[in-house]
Amino acid sequence: MLRDITIGQHFPGNSxxxxxxxxxxxxxxxAYIVILFVGSNPIGLALSALFLILAYGVxxxxxxxxxKSLRPILxxxxxxxxLNLFFVPxxxxxxxxxxxxxxxxxxxxxxxxxxxxxxxxxTSLLTYTTSPIVLTxxxxxxxxxxxxxxxxxxxxxxxxxxxxxxxxxxxxxTDKIMSAQKARGAELDTGKLTDRIRALIPVLIPxxxxxxxxxDELAMAMECRCYHGGEGRTRLRxxxxxxxxxxxxxxxxxxxxxxxxxxxxxxxxxL
Amino acid sequence: MENQMIRAKxxxxxxxxxxxxxxxxxxxxxxxxxxxxxxxxxxxxxSTLAKHFNAILLPEQGEVYVExxxxxxxxxxxxxxxxxxMVFQNPDNQIVATVVEEDVxxxxxxxxxxxxxxxGRVDEAxxxxxxxxHREKAPHKLSGGQKQRVAIAGVIAxxxxxxxxxxxxxxxxxxxxEKVMRTVKRLNTEYxxxxxxxxxxxxxxxxxxxxxxxxxxRIELEGTPKEVFRDSARIRALKLDVPQAKELCxxxxxxxxxxxxxxISAEECAKALAALLAGTAQAKK
Numbered sequence: 355m356l357r358d359i360t361i362g363q364h365f366p367g368n369s370x371x372x373x374x375x376x377x378x379x380x381x382x383x384x385a386y387i388v389i390l391f392v393g394s395n396p397i398g399l400a401l402s403a404l405f406l407i408l409a410y411g412v413x414x415x416x417x418x419x420x421x422k423s424l425r426p427i428l429x430x431x432x433x434x435x436x437l438n439l440f441f442v443p444x445x446x447x448x449x450x451x452x453x454x455x456x457x458x459x460x461x462x463x464x465x466x467x468x469x470x471x472x473x474x475x476x477t478s479l480l481t482y483t484t485s486p487i488v489l490t491x492x493x494x495x496x497x498x499x500x501x502x503x504x505x506x507x508x509x510x511x512x513x514x515x516x517x518x519x520x521x522x523x524x525x526x527x528t529d530k531i532m533s534a535q536k537a538r539g540a541e542l543d544t545g546k547l548t549d550r551i552r553a554l555i556p557v558l559i560p561x562x563x564x565x566x567x568x569x570d571e572l573a574m575a576m577e578c579r580c581y582h583g584g585e586g587r588t589r590l591r592x593x594x595x596x597x598x599x600x601x602x603x604x605x606x607x608x609x610x611x612x613x614x615x616x617x618x619x620x621x622x623x624x625l
Numbered sequence: 626m627e628n629q630m631i632r633a634k635x636x637x638x639x640x641x642x643x644x645x646x647x648x649x650x651x652x653x654x655x656x657x658x659x660x661x662x663x664x665x666x667x668x669x670x671x672s673t674l675a676k677h678f679n680a681i682l683l684p685e686q687g688e689v690y691v692e693x694x695x696x697x698x699x700x701x702x703x704x705x706x707x708x709x710x711m712v713f714q715n716p717d718n719q720i721v722a723t724v725v726e727e728d729v730x731x732x733x734x735x736x737x738x739x740x741x742x743x744x745g746r747v748d749e750a751x752x753x754x755x756x757x758x759h760r761e762k763a764p765h766k767l768s769g770g771q772k773q774r775v776a777i778a779g780v781i782a783x784x785x786x787x788x789x790x791x792x793x794x795x796x797x798x799x800x801x802x803e804k805v806m807r808t809v810k811r812l813n814t815e816y817x818x819x820x821x822x823x824x825x826x827x828x829x830x831x832x833x834x835x836x837x838x839x840x841x842x843r844i845e846l847e848g849t850p851k852e853v854f855r856d857s858a859r860i861r862a863l864k865l866d867v868p869q870a871k872e873l874c875x876x877x878x879x880x881x882x883x884x885x886x887x888x889i890s891a892e893e894c895a896k897a898l899a900a901l902l903a904g905t906a907q908a909k910k
Contacts, residue, residue, distance in 0.1 A: 487723045519723045522765040568718045575719035578679060578711040579732035579779060580703050586737040590730035590747060 365482040371413040372483045375599045376492035382606050383480045389610045390469050390476070398616035399468045405609050406475055415482050423478040424471060431470055438462040490514040495593060501584070508584025516572070524565060531560050630787050630819045631655040631678050631709070635687035638673055647673040649842035650687070657786065660813045660820045662830035662850075665839035666864035671823045674839070675791045678821065679709040692786070707736065710780030714792045716772035717764075720779070725767075726751065726760040729778045736783065746782050753816065754778035754808055770801020774808055781812065787819040788812060795825055806832070827854075827868040831889050838863060851887045870894035 366372075371379070390402055410417055424431075444458030481489070494511035501507045532542060535556050542553050631654065638648040647670045655661050665671045676682040677689045680696040691709055694701040713719050722728035730747045738746065751757040754774045764772055773793055780788060790809065794802040806829055812818045822829060830836050836853040838846035840863050846853050854860060857867045857875050867875070874888045874897070884901065888894050 515723065516721065519721065519764070522763070523717050526765070568715075571713060571715060571718035572721070574681060575711075575713055575776075576721060576731075577681065578706060579783070580706050580735040581731075582703070582735065587734050588737050588740055588743065589734055590727055590740065590743050592740050 364485045365415055365419070366485070367414055367483065369413045369483070370598060370602065371409065371479070373598075374483075374602055375593055375595050376484050376488045377496055377593060378595065378599050378603055379480055379484060380489070380492050380496060382603065383477055385606070385610055386476045387473060389613050390472055393613035393616045394465060394469060395617050395620040396465070397620050398613045399465060399472070401609070401613045401616060402472050403468060405613070406472055406479070409479055410475075413479065413483050415479065419482065420471075420475045420478065424474055427470070427474060431467055435463045435467060438466060486518050487515065490518070491589075491591065492593070508587070512584075520565075520568070523568075524561065527564060528557065528561055531557050628657045629654050629690075630657045630659070630692065631821070632690040633674070633677065633684075633687070634689070636674075636677060636684040636689060637686040638670075638677070638682060638684055640673075646842050648677070648684070651839075651842070651844060652687075653837060653844060653847075655787070655819060655821055657819055658813075658817050660810075660832070660834045661822065661837060662833035662835070663821065663823045663837045663839060664825075664827070664830050664865060665845075669839045670842040671839050672791050673842075675711070675789050675821065675823050678787070678789050679706050679711055681711070703736070707732075707783045708785050709787045709789060710783055710785035711789045711791060712773070712776050712780055712793045714795050716769055716776050716796070719776045720764045720772060723763055724760075725756065725762050725764060725775050728764065728775060729760075729782050731779055732783045746784070750778040750782035753781055753812065755804070768801060769797045770804045773797060773801065773805050777805070777808060777812075781818070785818065787821065789821045789823070791823050792825065793822075794829065802826070802829075827866055827871075828891075831868050838865070840864075850889055854889045855886055 386402075390399075393399065393402060407417070410420070439455055439459045440453055442456055442459035442462055444456035447455045447457060447460065449455075484492075490511050493514075494507055497505065497507045536542060540553055540556060542550065542557070544550075545553070633651050633653050636648050636651045637646055639646050649670075651670075651674060663671045663674065673682065677684060677696065678691065680689075680691075680702055683689075683697055689696045691705045694705050696705060720728050721731050726747055729750055730743055733743045733746060748757065748760075751760055754777045756771060756774050756778055759767060759771060759775075764775060767775065776793075777788070788809065794805050797805060809820055809822065810832065813820045820833075822833060824830060831850045831854070833850060836846070836848065836850050837844055838853060838860070845863055846859070854867055854871050857871060860867050866872075868889050870891045870893065871889045874884045874894060878884050878886075882901070884897055888897050
């Protein structure tokens with residue numbers, strides 16, 4: 355049952371966006387988030403949404419995946435929407451009992467919802483098109499300058515890599531331990547919630563002990579292969595900013611500038 | 626001394642200060658290009674000894690030399706570890722990266738090998754270990770034997786002179802074990818890599834040039850497989866099994882069948898029996 359869990363949300367493919375330099379992708383995603391707040395007007399948001407739909411099209415990622423990644427934060431969107439809709443003062447659209455819905459409120463709700471949806475969908479596109487390991491790699495390289503400020507960049511990236519490497523191994527192990535405990539009569543899927551949580555203890559303890567033992571052995575194996583931190587380390591996989599990357603970055607920069615300036619346009623329309 | 630790969634002199638080692646000596650005065654050597662098997666019951670100190678060969682553990686008394694380096698010399702720690710590669714028991718716990726080829730590159734990345742050179746060495750190591758076709762897979766998608774060969778490739782990418790296998794076949798199924806064994810044999814014969822194989826399996830020990838049998842932190846027996854396994858009673862007294870072929874011949878001899886004492890491998894056993902049967906057939910004619 356645990357085996358079905360996919361790690362991260364990587365959606366492998368071979369599109370231009372998939373093949374793009376992960377550093378460029380990461381930085382563009384950050385820029386996109388910023389631009390969502392700068393261009394927070396109807397024209398800007400419409401353009402941002404359009405841009406995103408186009409990007410999903412190019413990456414050949416089905417749009418319905420956006421719905422999937424939105425589901426966990428849907429309550430937050432609804433909550434803020436309700437608050438804005440009923441409690442923002444301004445010109446009333448209609449009043450019923452103590453509830454007043456205003457034009458300003460409605461405007462806020464629309465802007466806010468579109469912005470959050472774009473935010474989530476935009477960052478999801480990054481994880482859909484980039485495998486976690488490549489992303490870790492890109493992060494390490496981008497943060498490298500900060501290593502001079504004693505930020506343990508290499509160590510953090512190494513930890514991420516090892517964590518990603520061991521997720522499937524530990525899932526498999528959990529599965530095995532659960533089967534072993536079930537074979538000895540443990541009831542893991544029945545009973546009240548408190549019972550079920552208590553039943554997990556005999557699963558978690560062996561899992562932790564084994565994880566520590568693994569860590570110990572892995573550390574020794576790494577030492578045997580001359581691991582001594584990030585100093586003087588080279589990498590097998592080199593990242594190259596290719597011509598295609600530059601073109602994509604240029605296109606995105608143009609679009610982002612346009613979105614950023616959309617506020618002025620919206621102001622000129624005098625609304 | 627020129628062709629000595631590893632030398633241990635009167636090595637004593639204790640895990641706890643007041644505990645029993647895990648190694649109790651071990652002196653031994655491994656010649657360059659040799660294939661040595663180390664046998665012994667659980668807790669006899671064979672893994673502890675292996676960990677002295679690349680300075681993971683340092684002796685309490687005595688010295689260990691890898692080529693010209695004493696394992697106590699910290700300045701040469703990486704020279705030593707690059708020369709003596711170590712493969713452990715559990716393949717899952719020695720693979721670091723999430724892609725096979727990146728794991729094979731791990732040691733080279735640590736040693737600071739330039740990226741252009743690294744590519745070639747990684748490919749070469751994967752070819753040598755016979756896992757080139759799996760290079761882009763995730764390690765958890767491989768079988769135990771394949772994972773262990775990834776671990777071997779990760780070590781031989783360093784171009785070590787010696788490969789120490791610390792019960793590396795213990796967790797594998799028979800097919801995986803066979804493949805790993807064949808890979809190691811090939812590394813030894815074709816590439817001249819010295820192999821120290823710590824093992825529980827007598828069938829693997831039989832393939833070695835020399836066998837060392839340990840018991841309670843001491844070397845109990847040492848010699849060619851034929852010499853070591855000649856005395857089945859002695860081997861059993863050390864809580865070890867004798868190779869199946871040898872056991873069969875022992876039983877047959879007890880039953881009065883005329884077979885030689887020094888049969889230890891399945892092939893020899895088959896040959897001896899065939900010769901015997903041919904002899905009886907001729908006698909009947």
